[in-house]
Every structure is written in C-alpha cells, then in structure tokens.
Amino acid sequence: MSLENRVDVLIIGAGPAGIMCANALAMAGVDVRIIDKRPVKVAAGQADGISPRTIEVLQSYGLAERLIREGNQMHMCAFYNPGRDGGIECTGHVPDITASTSRYPFQITLHQGAIEAIFVDSMRAHGVEVERPKQPVDLEISEDPDELSSLSSYPVKVTLERLDPVGEESKTEIVHAKFVLGADGAHSWVRKALGISMEGEQTDYIWGVVDMVPETNFPDIRNRTAIHSENGSCMIIPREGDLVRLYTQLSDTDIIDPLTGRVDKSKMSPQKLISVSRRILHPFELGESKEIEWWTIYIIGQRVASSYSVKNRVFIAGDACHTHSPKAGQGMNAAMNDTHNLAWKFAYVLRGWSSPSLLKTYEHERRKYAQDLIDFDKKFATLFSGKPRTAENEDGVSHDEFLRAFQTFGGFTSGIGVHYSPSAIVDPKHQQCAENLIIGQRMVPQIFVRAADCRPIEIQDLLPADIRFKLLFFVGHLTETRVTELNALAEELRNPSSFFVKYSPDGNVSTVFDVITIAAGDKGDTNYLLVPAFFRPHWTRVLLDDTDMTGRQGGRAYARFGIDPEQITLVVVRPDGYVGAIIPSTAVAELDNYFGSFLTPS
Amino acid sequence: MSLENRVDVLIIGAGPAGIMCANALAMAGVDVRIIDKRPVKVAAGQADGISPRTIEVLQSYGLAERLIREGNQMHMCAFYNPGRDGGIECTGHVPDITASTSRYPFQITLHQGAIEAIFVDSMRAHGVEVERPKQPVDLEISEDPDELSSLSSYPVKVTLERLDPVGEESKTEIVHAKFVLGADGAHSWVRKALGISMEGEQTDYIWGVVDMVPETNFPDIRNRTAIHSENGSCMIIPREGDLVRLYTQLSDTDIIDPLTGRVDKSKMSPQKLISVSRRILHPFELGESKEIEWWTIYIIGQRVASSYSVKNRVFIAGDACHTHSPKAGQGMNAAMNDTHNLAWKFAYVLRGWSSPSLLKTYEHERRKYAQDLIDFDKKFATLFSGKPRTAENEDGVSHDEFLRAFQTFGGFTSGIGVHYSPSAIVDPKHQQCAENLIIGQRMVPQIFVRAADCRPIEIQDLLPADIRFKLLFFVGHLTETRVTELNALAEELRNPSSFFVKYSPDGNVSTVFDVITIAAGDKGDTNYLLVPAFFRPHWTRVLLDDTDMTGRQGGRAYARFGIDPEQITLVVVRPDGYVGAIIPSTAVAELDNYFGSFLTPS
The missing domain is CATH 3.50.50.60 (FAD/NAD(P)-binding domain)
Incomplete structure (x- = not known):
C-alpha cells in the first residue's frame, strides 16, 4: 500500500x-x-x-x-581572429559586462x-x-x-x-x-x-566542451575569449581555481556516425577535444591537461x-x-x-x-x-559558429560584426536588460515621473546614505526577496511645506479604503508592504526626524540622496532616475525586485486599482 | 596529585x-x-x-x-556645544574617520x-x-x-x-x-x-556608561556625538541594533562617598545616569529607556x-x-x-x-x-572632560580646539597612524624608493587588477596573516630590457647565499616568503606571461597598476606610492602587514643582512 x-x-x-x-x-x-x-x-x-x-x-x-x-569572476572578454601568418591573433579586449547598471560588473x-x-x-x-x-x-x-x-x-x-x-x-x-x-x-x-x-528545431552546430587545467602560453586563458580561426571556433571560459572550460566547434566528421547520421560520443574523447582546440589556438601552445574534470558533447537546439x-x-x-x-x-x-x-x-x-x-x-x-x-541565441550561435571573415572568405563573420552583436546583446548575457511587459503587475502609465527608472525592469542598484547615521546603503540591499512589496517614497527636500504634504499623504494612505490598509492581512501593514523613504538634501543639515512617523517605521528606513562621508559613493539619484525633488514620487518594487509601478503622490489612489487587480482584500 | x-x-x-x-x-x-x-x-x-x-x-x-x-558602523561624528538659550546646539559634523587611507572608513x-x-x-x-x-x-x-x-x-x-x-x-x-x-x-x-x-596615575574624571535603547528627539543619536554642555559632557556611541551607549561625566557629589573619598557605585544607577544625560542633552528630550543592557562607572587612569x-x-x-x-x-x-x-x-x-x-x-x-x-588620551580626555568655552568662561574648551585635537589624533582613533620605529624588522634606509609608502606603517590598501583576468584585487587581501613575509616586486613596464633585468634578479635571488634560499626552511621558498609581482602598464596589452617564472609562482600572483574594466577603481599606485616604474623596487611586508623594508633591486643583497639579523639559516 x-x-x-x-x-x-x-x-x-x-x-x-x-x-x-x-x-x-x-x-x-x-x-x-x-x-x-x-x-x-x-x-x-x-x-x-x-x-x-x-x-x-x-x-x-x-x-x-x-x-x-x-x-571565479570574468571581468574581461578577449577576441581572436585569423592573423597574418595562418594562426590567430588578438583583435581586442572589452569588458565582459557592458550593461552599465550592473551592481556586479562580472560573471561568476x-x-x-x-x-x-x-x-x-x-x-x-x-x-x-x-x-x-x-x-x-x-x-x-x-x-x-x-x-x-x-x-x-x-x-x-x-x-x-x-x-x-x-x-x-x-x-x-x-x-x-x-x-x-x-x-x-x-x-x-x-x-x-x-x-x-x-517549438523550435535542432541546428547543425555540434560543440564539445571540456573542463581542464591547461598548460598553455595563451595569454587570455583566464579571460572569456571568443576565437574564430580558420580551423574552427573556440570559446574559453575560465573557472574556479585553475580550471578552464573550452567549448570547441566540431565538424561532422569528428563526431557523426556516417551510418546512422547521429552523434557518436564514442568517437570523441577529452584528448581529441583538446587536440581540436590546439589546432584552433595555433600559434599558441596547448599542452596535455594534468586534470580533466568533465567533458561532454552538445548539439545546439533552440x-x-x-x-x-x-x-x-x-x-x-x-x-x-x-x-x-x-x-x-x-x-x-x-x-x-x-x-x-x-x-x-x-x-x-x-x-x-x-x-x-x-x-x-x-x-x-x-x-x-x-x-x-x-x-x-540563434543570432549569436550563428555568428559564433560561422566561418571568420578573411581575405579569401569575404562573406565570413568579421570581428566588428561579432563585437557589435556581443555588445548589443549585453542585456541578455548580463540579465540586466530583462524587461517585463505591461500586465496586472507592471503598470507603465506614469513612466514620465522617473524616466530612467524603467517600469518592468529590475530596480537599479544605487547607493544612498542612511539619514540617521550616514552609512552608505545599496538600495538593492533594502529590497530582499522577503515576498513584500517595497514602497519607495521619493519625498524630495524636507521643507515645511513638504512635511505638511507628507502628513496629508499619510492620512490618505491610512484610510481604510486605501490599498495600504485594504490589502494588509490582519491589519498589519508591514506584512505585505515595506515603506522606505528617500529624501533629497545634504547629510550635514537634514534632520530625518522631520519625516512623519508613517514614512519612518524605523530609523533605518530613511535614506538621503547624498554622497557618503568619503565623498566617493552615493548621491545624484534623483537626477539619475529623472525624479523631480519638488514632487513626491512613489516607486513600487515587486517582491522579485522589479519595478511594478511609479505614481506621483497626487495620483496615489490609482494604486488602489493596481493592487486591487491581483490582491485580495483582507 | x-x-x-x-x-x-x-x-x-x-x-x-x-x-x-x-x-x-x-x-x-x-x-x-x-x-x-x-x-x-x-x-x-x-x-x-x-x-x-x-x-x-x-x-x-x-x-x-x-x-x-x-x-554597527559609525561614519559620522557630530559636535554639540552650549547654544544661545541655555541648551546645546550642533556646531558641526565631520567624518568619524579622518585617516584618508583607511580601507574601512568607519568604526564598528x-x-x-x-x-x-x-x-x-x-x-x-x-x-x-x-x-x-x-x-x-x-x-x-x-x-x-x-x-x-x-x-x-x-x-x-x-x-x-x-x-x-x-x-x-x-x-x-x-x-x-x-x-x-x-x-x-x-x-x-x-x-x-x-x-x-x-607607571602613571589616576585622574579626577569619573564617567558613567550605560547601554540603552533611547527614546529621544536628538537628531544625532545614531552618530558618534561629543557634547559639551554647561551641565557637563556626554559622548554618544551608537551600537548594534537599536542600542546606544552614553558616556556621561559625573561630578564627585554624584558618585564619591564623602566619608571614604572612594567611588560608591551604589550611589549610582542607570536611571540616574540617564537623568544626568538628560540635563546635558537639553533642549532635546531623552525618555526612559525601554531596555538597559549594561552599565558601569569608570575613573579614567592612564x-x-x-x-x-x-x-x-x-x-x-x-x-x-x-x-x-x-x-x-x-x-x-x-x-x-x-x-x-x-x-x-x-x-x-x-x-x-x-x-x-x-x-x-x-x-x-x-x-x-x-x-x-x-x-x-591625556590630551583628549582633558579636552573632553573640560568645561566648554562660553561667554562667561573664556578659558573653556572651544569647539575649534576640540575639533583640531580630534582630527590631529585621527591616526590614533583609526589605528591607521601606528608607526613602528627602526629595529631589526623595520629598516627605513631606502625610504626614498617609495616616499609615500612609509616603512614601519601598515601596507596601505590599494586596488590593482590581476594581470591574467583583470579582476580588481585589494592588495591587503594578498597579505593574509599567514606568518609569511610578502615580497612585493614593483617591476615597472614589461619591456624587453626589464625582462632581462628580472631574469638576472631571479638568478641572484636563487643563489644559495641569497636570503631567499638561505632562510627558507627545507629548501621550500614559499614557506617563509610569498612573491607578488606588480607591473605597470595597460590591461589591454600587457602579457603577464612575460614575467619570468620566479616572479610568477602562480597566475594569480601578477598584478597590474591599472583601473578595472569599469574604470571606477584601481590604478595610479606607482605615482601614489612614489615608486619609479623605470626601476625594480622590492617592498617587504611583514607577516603582520607592516612594511619592514623597501629595497631597490640594485641593493637587494642588503636584504641578506635585514633577514639575517633575526632569521636563522635553515
């Protein structure tokens, strides 16, 4: 049973x-x-x-x-193409990550x-x-x-x-x-x-991959390197410790069983993969590996x-x-x-x-x-698997063409460019309130200082994946008028018909919503205690758009995001860190519809 | 037994x-x-x-x-002095840490x-x-x-x-x-x-200290704050979580038993300490603490x-x-x-x-x-415990006087200024080879990029407390001439009479010495494989004085330290991270005496 x-x-x-x-x-x-x-x-x-x-x-x-x-961290990307005397030569180095807003400017x-x-x-x-x-x-x-x-x-x-x-x-x-x-x-x-x-199809490109500790005089062996040679293409991915991964393009004769037309892994071995790579790397040397950690064969399918x-x-x-x-x-x-x-x-x-x-x-x-x-991926794989452009082969893939694709698609390789389109949880209506903070993209990293103690704080560290919606109130300068406006806004949000109360289970407003306040002003003379209690549930929740005490980080976020410090602007960040909506304080009632479209009144 | x-x-x-x-x-x-x-x-x-x-x-x-x-981190320091209407007022904010080379610009x-x-x-x-x-x-x-x-x-x-x-x-x-x-x-x-x-004496200053969670409208309660009031002096030290430490100056009548002339702790309580602080903080309010974590009484002795x-x-x-x-x-x-x-x-x-x-x-x-x-400490404690300067008391301690002392002694409060004087393990003879890298002080933090993969590396992270001497070879540009010089230097160091061999137990040169090479040059076109094997025991040991791929950190260390990239300069860092000696490659034999004065031949 x-x-x-x-x-x-x-x-x-x-x-x-x-x-x-x-x-x-x-x-x-x-x-x-x-x-x-x-x-x-x-x-x-x-x-x-x-x-x-x-x-x-x-x-x-x-x-x-x-x-x-x-x-291991990959910071630099190198490109090699056919050189003058039959071997490959370096045609350039670029940052591995081209998306300028990356908090971590590298891949691991x-x-x-x-x-x-x-x-x-x-x-x-x-x-x-x-x-x-x-x-x-x-x-x-x-x-x-x-x-x-x-x-x-x-x-x-x-x-x-x-x-x-x-x-x-x-x-x-x-x-x-x-x-x-x-x-x-x-x-x-x-x-x-x-x-x-x-849906989709297999392609004809067959690749071998081997994780090894290389003996080589190839100077970019610890960088992500794309090699187009007349003997095929190869991608180098440095790994933890001294390991390096080599992706090597294989020809049909290397690997396809002529009788069945199918991949025959037994025709291949890590040693054979390395010897294919060795031809591609010429004139650089690649010795026998002291250590093969893993290897396999791929047929690319999308x-x-x-x-x-x-x-x-x-x-x-x-x-x-x-x-x-x-x-x-x-x-x-x-x-x-x-x-x-x-x-x-x-x-x-x-x-x-x-x-x-x-x-x-x-x-x-x-x-x-x-x-x-x-x-x-189709475009990238085609470019990558294609023959390089040489004097003899003018239809081949040029370095510039490959590099352009590499940089155009930086949003994909970094993951930074992911942009969710409008839906119940992505409302781009008021994008103009913060033109450079894209609704549907992840909240960009930005350093502020904590108003109470001038500690530099990365805003992403206040957006943990704790299944709460984060309400970032960009309140501008803490003038007397602004404080009055904030008190009125707090009043409006505390109303039982407001989303803030209506969708808070058991009347506990911090279960689903987390309030963070970001003021404009100078750290030397901004008194965070002027922020009304509603917007300051704890002393750690008030940030200031200013540099830290060293002057080396933080500041200029209002300008960077395109937020007017003369207004109050609310940025709603979803539990997964993506910007769901941006609302001027004058239209805050619209959030009743936004949250009402998927949340259940408590 | x-x-x-x-x-x-x-x-x-x-x-x-x-x-x-x-x-x-x-x-x-x-x-x-x-x-x-x-x-x-x-x-x-x-x-x-x-x-x-x-x-x-x-x-x-x-x-x-x-x-x-x-x-908790303390980034900002605030000063309060007697104001116009009897209470205290803020006279300024400064960075808590003024030593510009601090890797961590805060206290914890x-x-x-x-x-x-x-x-x-x-x-x-x-x-x-x-x-x-x-x-x-x-x-x-x-x-x-x-x-x-x-x-x-x-x-x-x-x-x-x-x-x-x-x-x-x-x-x-x-x-x-x-x-x-x-x-x-x-x-x-x-x-x-x-x-x-x-040797030394007790002083007359008596201080109470209490760790509490304060209820207050004092705006600098989360900053290190020095308060001089006409009702006494107080130091605020914010702590982990919501805790705050208050140091409060006590008068003899608060705490001395008139019969014995000795401190009588039973005359004091955390509530009494808080009420003394409350008088000092006026016109700001300090409520009863919800939580007293700890308290004690000090008599300052040096x-x-x-x-x-x-x-x-x-x-x-x-x-x-x-x-x-x-x-x-x-x-x-x-x-x-x-x-x-x-x-x-x-x-x-x-x-x-x-x-x-x-x-x-x-x-x-x-x-x-x-x-x-x-x-x-004597100077600081005297200034801190002294009466503030006011219209009535022109001999008191002025804000400027206190601030000047605070900043002059930044080396002490940060610990950065510690400077060991000449001894068997501190040889300042060739200070001119790196004028701004002070022999006897700790090796300053500096970001380089790793030549093989352009990863930014804080040099202090290559100086772990692993009881080895770190030999930092600043080799300049990797020209053909320089490589020839490096090969000759390697030859000299490999000689059995050289310190490098003579003081290496069991012939294992990496037991006591750790070699790190720092080249000058551009990350895009420096081939670290040109560095002779002696200076490159592992690919991770070659650094480059250049910015990282984002351009935001690293670089300019030769200029900053005052090291001539046209020479080879060796910086010896002791196992505790302090610079022990700096030697031009032409005088490297002098290190036989330096190490010979305390190391034992193996």
Whole structure:
C-alpha cells in the first residue's frame, strides 16, 4: 500500500530552477517538498555561468556572498581572429559586462554542484531537504471545477517512486499537491506527462566542451575569449581555481556516425577535444591537461515550450520549457530567474493574499523572455559558429560584426536588460515621473546614505526577496511645506479604503508592504526626524540622496532616475525586485486599482 | 596529585588580547592553550569599538566579514556645544574617520562578547578551545641559563586551578610552557606575579556608561556625538541594533562617598545616569529607556607597565600593560594589535626560523605605541572632560580646539597612524624608493587588477596573516630590457647565499616568503606571461597598476606610492602587514643582512 501525503507545493527536479523555487518558498514559510531522481547532487561540470543579474537575485536571498567567495569572476572578454601568418591573433579586449547598471560588473563561473549546494544549505536552514532519489511515475490533475477553483483543495495527484527504498519503507508514495512545479530539465517528465510540446528545431552546430587545467602560453586563458580561426571556433571560459572550460566547434566528421547520421560520443574523447582546440589556438601552445574534470558533447537546439502551465496548477520552468546553446551561458540563469519570478506568486496565492490569476503573469513574463533569449541565441550561435571573415572568405563573420552583436546583446548575457511587459503587475502609465527608472525592469542598484547615521546603503540591499512589496517614497527636500504634504499623504494612505490598509492581512501593514523613504538634501543639515512617523517605521528606513562621508559613493539619484525633488514620487518594487509601478503622490489612489487587480482584500 | 602537562604557549585570559593571540597561533599550527577564569564569555557591554585598522587586521585573518555583518558602523561624528538659550546646539559634523587611507572608513561597534565569539569560533575550527573557568595560582620561571636559552625546554611552570572541577577531575594542573602570555586584564595576576609595576596615575574624571535603547528627539543619536554642555559632557556611541551607549561625566557629589573619598557605585544607577544625560542633552528630550543592557562607572587612569616581558619567556599584553580612558575607544584595539604583533614572532621562534631576540621587538614596538596612546588620551580626555568655552568662561574648551585635537589624533582613533620605529624588522634606509609608502606603517590598501583576468584585487587581501613575509616586486613596464633585468634578479635571488634560499626552511621558498609581482602598464596589452617564472609562482600572483574594466577603481599606485616604474623596487611586508623594508633591486643583497639579523639559516 502506498503512503499518501499532502503538500502545498511539490517541486520535481532539484536543478537550478527547482532549488531556487524550493529555497524561496522555504524562506517564505510555504509548505514545500522537492524531489530529484539523481541519488547525489552534480559533482562537476554542467552549467556554470552566473550572470550579474542572477548574482543580484542571489544577493536578495542573502546568498551572493558565498557565491562570490567560491566562484571565479570574468571581468574581461578577449577576441581572436585569423592573423597574418595562418594562426590567430588578438583583435581586442572589452569588458565582459557592458550593461552599465550592473551592481556586479562580472560573471561568476562555478560548477553547478557548488552553486546548488548554496541553495541546498539555505533550504536546510529553513527545514527543507531535497528528497532523492525519487521520481514521479504518474500525475493527474482533478477535472472537478470546484476542486480546481478552491485553494483548500489538493487537485494534483502525483505518484512518486523511491529509487532505493530503505528497509521496509514503501517504494511508492502518493502526494496530493495544491501546486506542482516541473523543474526536471530538458527531457522533462512533467512536460511530457502534461502533453506540452516544444517549438523550435535542432541546428547543425555540434560543440564539445571540456573542463581542464591547461598548460598553455595563451595569454587570455583566464579571460572569456571568443576565437574564430580558420580551423574552427573556440570559446574559453575560465573557472574556479585553475580550471578552464573550452567549448570547441566540431565538424561532422569528428563526431557523426556516417551510418546512422547521429552523434557518436564514442568517437570523441577529452584528448581529441583538446587536440581540436590546439589546432584552433595555433600559434599558441596547448599542452596535455594534468586534470580533466568533465567533458561532454552538445548539439545546439533552440526550443521553447508551447505552454508553461496546465490548469494554473501545474507549471514547468527552466530547461523543461526552453533550451538554447550553452555559450551565451544563459541556461542556468534563465532557469533560476524563471522560478524567482514564480515563487512569490505561489506564496501570495497560497496565503490567500492574491487571486490565482496572479500566476498567469509567470508565463506572460517568462515565456516572452525565453523567446527573446532564443532569438538572441540563434543570432549569436550563428555568428559564433560561422566561418571568420578573411581575405579569401569575404562573406565570413568579421570581428566588428561579432563585437557589435556581443555588445548589443549585453542585456541578455548580463540579465540586466530583462524587461517585463505591461500586465496586472507592471503598470507603465506614469513612466514620465522617473524616466530612467524603467517600469518592468529590475530596480537599479544605487547607493544612498542612511539619514540617521550616514552609512552608505545599496538600495538593492533594502529590497530582499522577503515576498513584500517595497514602497519607495521619493519625498524630495524636507521643507515645511513638504512635511505638511507628507502628513496629508499619510492620512490618505491610512484610510481604510486605501490599498495600504485594504490589502494588509490582519491589519498589519508591514506584512505585505515595506515603506522606505528617500529624501533629497545634504547629510550635514537634514534632520530625518522631520519625516512623519508613517514614512519612518524605523530609523533605518530613511535614506538621503547624498554622497557618503568619503565623498566617493552615493548621491545624484534623483537626477539619475529623472525624479523631480519638488514632487513626491512613489516607486513600487515587486517582491522579485522589479519595478511594478511609479505614481506621483497626487495620483496615489490609482494604486488602489493596481493592487486591487491581483490582491485580495483582507 | 596534580596533572602535569607541556605546551608551547600558554595564554592566560581570553579577552581581546588573549583570543587574538590564541587564534593567530592556532591558525599557524602552533601548540597553544588558553584559559580564562570567567565561567562564560562576556554577554554584554564592556569594550565595543573596533577601529578601521583593527578591521583590516581581522580581515587579514579572514574574520572581518562577520564583524561587519554583525556590527554597527559609525561614519559620522557630530559636535554639540552650549547654544544661545541655555541648551546645546550642533556646531558641526565631520567624518568619524579622518585617516584618508583607511580601507574601512568607519568604526564598528559591537559588544565585546560578540567580537570574542568571532575569534572563539575561528579558534575552534583550528582545534583550540578556551578552557574555563581556570586561573593561575603560581608561576615560576626557571633560573637555569641552559633551560632559558634552549628552545626544546619548557622553562615556565604555571600552576592552574580549575574553578569548577568536574567529577573526579583534578582541581589543579601544572603546565610547563615554553612561553606564557598574560592577557588577563587591568588587574593582571600575571603582571603582579612578575612584579611588573604600572607607571602613571589616576585622574579626577569619573564617567558613567550605560547601554540603552533611547527614546529621544536628538537628531544625532545614531552618530558618534561629543557634547559639551554647561551641565557637563556626554559622548554618544551608537551600537548594534537599536542600542546606544552614553558616556556621561559625573561630578564627585554624584558618585564619591564623602566619608571614604572612594567611588560608591551604589550611589549610582542607570536611571540616574540617564537623568544626568538628560540635563546635558537639553533642549532635546531623552525618555526612559525601554531596555538597559549594561552599565558601569569608570575613573579614567592612564598607566603603562614598566616592562612587557620577563626573561623573554613571559609576556603581558592588552590592559595588563596599559590602561586609558574608554572614550577614545582604544582599549580593545590596542589589546588586539599587541598580540597581532606578538603572535607571528612566537611562531617564528618556536619553529626555529628565528632567534628569540625577535621577541624583543614586541615590547619595543608596542610599549612605545602605548605611551603615545596615553599621551594622546591625556590630551583628549582633558579636552573632553573640560568645561566648554562660553561667554562667561573664556578659558573653556572651544569647539575649534576640540575639533583640531580630534582630527590631529585621527591616526590614533583609526589605528591607521601606528608607526613602528627602526629595529631589526623595520629598516627605513631606502625610504626614498617609495616616499609615500612609509616603512614601519601598515601596507596601505590599494586596488590593482590581476594581470591574467583583470579582476580588481585589494592588495591587503594578498597579505593574509599567514606568518609569511610578502615580497612585493614593483617591476615597472614589461619591456624587453626589464625582462632581462628580472631574469638576472631571479638568478641572484636563487643563489644559495641569497636570503631567499638561505632562510627558507627545507629548501621550500614559499614557506617563509610569498612573491607578488606588480607591473605597470595597460590591461589591454600587457602579457603577464612575460614575467619570468620566479616572479610568477602562480597566475594569480601578477598584478597590474591599472583601473578595472569599469574604470571606477584601481590604478595610479606607482605615482601614489612614489615608486619609479623605470626601476625594480622590492617592498617587504611583514607577516603582520607592516612594511619592514623597501629595497631597490640594485641593493637587494642588503636584504641578506635585514633577514639575517633575526632569521636563522635553515
């Protein structure tokens, strides 16, 4: 007889998408379980690049410090092209990250297992462990409309199989879940069980990848380097410690079985991959590696799932819904950002703060992103896999062409450019109140000083992923008139019909909303105690747009964002750190509609 | 019958001086024990200020991150003086830290127990626990010259008493130690056992201190604030969380028993201290505190021990050798820096790398510092405790006078200005090779980029307290000529008569010496592989004096330090982070004498 259990959220798959979701829900106190069919976590290789935006996201969960400590940083990008005498030569160096607002102006490389361990340890501290090895063998969603519409019911029934039952333990278990997340990779069992198709096609480009400790006189071996040679293309990705990853383009004869026309991995070995790279790197030398940590073969395919959810009860995320080439380094980043987008929405619906319609915004926001990513990836992969331009081959890819693409798509490789389009939770109506603070993009990093003690504070550190909406009141100068206006605004917001009271569960306004006040003025003569108590729930919540005591950081944010210090402007930041709305204080009542469109009155 | 045991270093007292030493020795793999008579660690109050230099020192042991996370930061300092209508008014704000080279431009406040816990946890990870409650009851140093001169003998015999013997355990233990450190506070038992006297006197200033959560409309309550009022003086020190420490000057009538002439603590209470502060703060309000964490009474005394050691076998450190007023916040900092100075010297002597004479430099360096500190403290305490200048009292202390003293002595309050005078380990002969890198001061923070991957690197992070001497080779531009010169220099240093080989135990040159190379040049076109292997033991060891890829940090160090990029200049940094010598490559043979004066040939 099978065990039967209930859980609010069941996550299938403990890769990047699954653990990001499980940790977020564990931190939010949501009843969650996560299973994985692998008996142990990934030990080496796999995905390895963390983009600047993903570092910001990890920081919002308090996890970036460890990632930065353990990982390698890529700051510089080098380009090599065919030189005069048959070999390659350097054609330029550029910053690896071109998005100027990145808080972390670098990418981090670290093997997937080490990244996963950061989440697994955090989840454990919140009482959630990955259950492994376990896999789903059956999934049914109730057809009963009452069950499907009630949040007290558990309409998804998943049968789990334990792959190594301990002692007398039952081999199978039936889990009744309110929501299920399929984060089970490119060959997703959940996606197939739901009958969701993948759209897109395989390409002809075949790549080998090997993680090694190189012996070489190639001077950019510790930089991200794109090499176009007449002997093929290669991408170098330096890794933690002394490891380096080489992506090498393979020709059909290297790897395709002529009889079947399929990839035959047995025709390849890390030594053969290295010898292909050696030809590409000429005239630089590449010796035998003292250490091969991992290797594999890729065929680039760019595909996206036709749908991200079924009946608003079962969702898929990460590789289960989109696949792309590895060289843009987006797989793990896209996966983590999928569920970072989804997790707070699960929490809101499960707590009864929001209607289930909020979950619809997940597919709206993330599927469009995946499609854009794939469009980018196609162009990038074509350029990257194409022949270089030389005197003999004038149709080839020129350095300038490649560099232009590299920089144009900086928003993708950094993750900084993600821009969610209008929806219930993205209202761009008053964009003109802060022209350079883009509604639908993540709140940009900016250093302020704390008014009470002049400590420099990065605004992103006041926007933790604690499932609260952050209300940033840019109040301008604390003149007598302004203080009067603020008192009137506080009065308006304290009114029971205001969103601030109406959508605060149990009358506790700090459950869903977190108030931060940002004044304009000089640190030497601004008295933060003039800020009315409503806008100053604690002394740490009042910031000043000024430099710190060294004069080296902070200040000029009103000008940078395009906010008029003669007005009061409210910036609403979503729990995932994206700007949801910007409202002039004169129109603050419009927020009753904004929040009313997805929050439930308490 | 007593137990008898042997240990290389026995530390008595687990306050700031003791734990800094124990942790440093534990990390260096030295056989060490540490005892304390208190049954548990300090829970609240006591010393609380960590200066910028001490933060740098903690960082060199890998401990600053936690300190910064847990502590409060003081960035701004405010001054108040008598105003027009009887109350106080603000006369100015200045940076709390005026030393421009501070890596951390703030002080940290955190209760002593939390600071100690950082060290205790680190020691534990290296296998050393504080043994408590235990105290010494007898200490004898052998009179036998052979024993005293041999490093295989244990000439110090200490009898320890366990204050709560467990079960059948012996109550006393005899410990035979090679070295003993008395870090047992202002009333040091060790100092008394050694018959060392304290020089200096008590003063008449009596101060009360209380840690509280204030209810107040005083706008600088979260800044370090010095208040001179006609009702007395007060110093505000904001603390972790919402705590604030108030130091308040008391009059004799507040606290002295008229019969005995001695301080009578029972005449005082935290409520009374707060009411004294309330008078000083007028016209600002100070309500009753919701929470009193700790309080005490001080009489300021400035005294220094006549000697810091006996027979070069027993040493004292911290409050055991110097006491001063609490307001300059130097007690804990001086204590930690005493044993940071001493610990690596213990390690060198115990490993047989250095002659015991090295230990003499401890008293030479730290006693002079303590005397300077006391001179400063006397002036500061007098100014601080003195009456403010007003129309009626023209002899009082003016704001300008106080501010000038505050800024002049910034080197003390920050710890940055500590300057060790010439000795076996401080050789200022070639100061002109780097005029702005002061020999005898700590190596200043400076950001370089790592040549291989353009990652910005703070040079102090390459100077961990790992008991190695760091050899910083400023090699200038990597021209062909320079590379030839470097090859010749490498040849010279590899010669068996060179210090580099002669003082490297077991022929392993990286045991005592750590080579770091700093080139001049542009990150886009400097090939670090041109640096000869001798100067490039690992790819991470070559730095470049250039800005990072964002252009926002790094660069201009040659100019800043006054180092000529047309020469090769070697900067020797001691294991404790202080610049020991600077040598032009043409005079590198002089280092044979420098190191020969205290290191032992292997």
